[in-house]
Amino acid sequence: MKQSIFTVKSNQHLTDTVLKMVLAGDTSAITASGQFVNIKLDGFFLRRPISVCDYNEKTLTILYKVVGKGTQYLSTLAAGKQLDILTGLGNGYDTSKSGMHPLLIGGGVGVPPMYRLAKNLLEEGKKPEVILGFNTKAEAFYIDEFRALGVPVHVATADGSLGTKGFVTDVVKTLKDYTYFYTCGPEPMLKALSDVTETSGQLSFEERMGCGFGACMGCSCETKYGNKRICKDGPVLEKEEIKW
Structure with a gap:
């Protein structure tokens, strides 16, 4: 697990309720497909766990569905917003x-x-x-x-x-x-x-x-x-x- 600051590069709708967010940051703690990240959101006590869709050495891609206040807030974030994210969580697929x-x-x-x-x-x-x-x-x-x-x-x-x-x-x-x-x-x-x-x-x-x-x-x-x-x-x- 690693705590890092990521910067939103894009945050776009794929459907009415599902969005794709690409973030720039340190992804070195992600070692397997199936792992997830935990995102700290301003004004919310608990972080939001989101599965990893894709990643490379410099970017992280997540797809998420707006189902509550936390993900609704996430959907409003524009490019340039910085987020505190825990990466490399979970065991992933073997x-x-x-x-x-x-x-x-x-x-x-x-x-x-x-x-x-x-x-x-x-x-x-x-x-x-x-x-x-x-x-x-x-x-x-x-x-x-x-x-x-x-x-x-x-x-x-x-x-x-x-x-x-x-x-x-x-x-x-x-x-x-x-x-x-x-x-x-x-x-x-x-x-x-x-x-x-x-x-x-x-x-x-x-x-x-x-x-x-x-x-x-x-x-x-x-x-x-x-x-x-x-x-x-x-x-x-x-x-x-x-x-x-």
């Missing part, structure tokens, strides 16, 4: 278990970490396939960015306005040759994927957090191996250890 044809499944605001994961797997010579799930076409984002990586992309929307009508699980049931799966999204989606997937996998949990680095124990969850802190021992857990 790509050594992926096999050659892993399946990456993102639902809603669980989509962003799949992007960097796809890039990492491609760099390792793997051939990932991606499933993105949204409620409607109007809420869909980053589909073109994934396709630009050269990976197969499937889209599911609950109302059928784009791609397969239904949920990401409906697409998973049609795919048989994947070697492993990685996912991030709402808990009901994670549970459903655990039930329908035919391989082992890693699931990233979205959880309300206090400190974000394991001190407060506010985001503990029960696993087959005892209580684990989503912020410190997670947010990524393996399919076999989860107690639903």
Whole structure:
């Protein structure tokens, strides 16, 4: 974990409620896809945990959805604003278990970490396939960015306005040759994927957090191996250890 000052380079809407923010700063503490950052906002007591979409040596990219006062405030920030950010939080995904044809499944605001994961797997010579799930076409984002990586992309929307009508699980049931799966999204989606997937996998949990680095124990969850802190021992857990 590292505390650094980042400067907002851009903050733009992708949909009515989802924005992409690019920040300049020290990203050296980020070591794996699936990790998150914790952002201090003026006038708010708790930091806001946001998953990492992408990063390089000088910039950090996050995608976030406006769901409350904190993210609403974040959406108003213009280029040049400085933010106090904790980076390198969480365990991230372990790509050594992926096999050659892993399946990456993102639902809603669980989509962003799949992007960097796809890039990492491609760099390792793997051939990932991606499933993105949204409620409607109007809420869909980053589909073109994934396709630009050269990976197969499937889209599911609950109302059928784009791609397969239904949920990401409906697409998973049609795919048989994947070697492993990685996912991030709402808990009901994670549970459903655990039930329908035919391989082992890693699931990233979205959880309300206090400190974000394991001190407060506010985001503990029960696993087959005892209580684990989503912020410190997670947010990524393996399919076999989860107690639903």
